[in-house]
Amino acid sequence: MSSKVVRVYFMDNVGYKAFSIDENATAEKLKALVTEKLGIKEDACFAIFEKKDGWERCLEPEEKPCELMATWSAAETKKSTGQETLKEASSAFILKKKIYLRDDDREMLDAAAKHHVYLQALWSVIESEYPCTIEDAVRLAGLQVQIVYGDHKPGSHTAGFLTQNLKNFVPADLYSMKKPSEWEALIFKAHAMNTGKSAEDSKVEYLEIVKQWPFYGTTFYPPCRSVNNRKLPNKVVIGVNAEGILLLKRDKELVSTHPFTEICSWASSSTTFAFEFGTQTESQKYTFETRQGAIIAATIQTYIDILVQMLKSGEESDDEQD
Secondary structure: OOEEEEEEEOOOOOOEEEEEEEOOOOHHHHHHHHHHHHOOOOOOOEEEEEEEOOEEEEOOOOOOHHHHHHHOOOOOOOOOOOOOOOOOOOOEEEEEEOOOOOOOOHHHHOHHHHHHHHHHHHHHHHOOOOOOOHHHHHHHHHHHHHHHHOOOOOOOOOOOOOHHHHHHOOOOOOHHHOOHHHHHHHHHHHHHOOOOOOHHHHHHHHHHHHHOOOOOOOEEOOOEEEEOOOOOOOEEEEEEOOOEEEEEOOOOOEEEEEEHHHEEEEEEOOOEEEEEEEOOOOEEEEEEEOOOHHHHHHHHHHHHHHHHHHHHHHHHHHHHHO
16 A cells, blocks of 8 residues: 655644655544654544635544545645745645633643644634734733743843744734834733743643633634625624634624524535524524535534533433432
8 A cells, every 4th residue: 555745734833744644544543643743642632624725624534635635736735845834835734623622621731732722822813813902912922932932031032032023922913003112012021920930831821811712712714695694794704612603793793602502403505504593483594605614514513512422421420320
């Protein structure tokens, strides 16, 4: 059986690692190779994602990465001359945290797993997937500098030290609100307050802050047109998390929330996604035009399966106690 080299990217936007796998190897097998290489033991929340055509989707465990690569165009699979970053790659496989359950933090007990959860949270903050205030952005940037550079050194950490990479520390949608020198001064002030904290403790504190945000762990999909839904804006962003479905405006202003306990059904096609919510006697249906319908539906199904399994486990535990 022949083998192929597969590149897997990470959420640090630095580069990738190459893995040699059998042509028939599954996504689950590739994930096992990657997590073993990275020293991740608590790997249940991670999965391999495919980035293509400007969107991402989580691979099913039995999908075959080599077969997917064969469908990428020649331009997408061309060899890079250096360490191509995730942002630069038009098509790629990515290791990402897939499942976010607020009461299940087992990965935080595994240093390698915690590091990659931190990297993904950092990415979501810097890319403004998670909206935040300037105050929170500065506090988080101070922790990030502590993780990268250690304790604050007044003689070294002076004006201009962060200038070249400042956009790696400030959320994209907030960057223009202050001059680079102003951002740097605020960040160094916050950095100095973290003196004595280890990198591991700083990562934990960073995640504790972000986990308090209402959108933490939400997967957002590109803005799509609502169809005959007068109660909704013409264009909405669909978000999915462990609690249910969120509908938001383009600027992430919340329009409505729909817990899984109130969702009656959902369906998708190559061009639409729809869900029905309410009660058995009175319900309402929202339909949207989107190419990500199948991906949205799969994300919902993943959370539903997990929640059902958790419910069953709880019932079995209660039976054992009885």
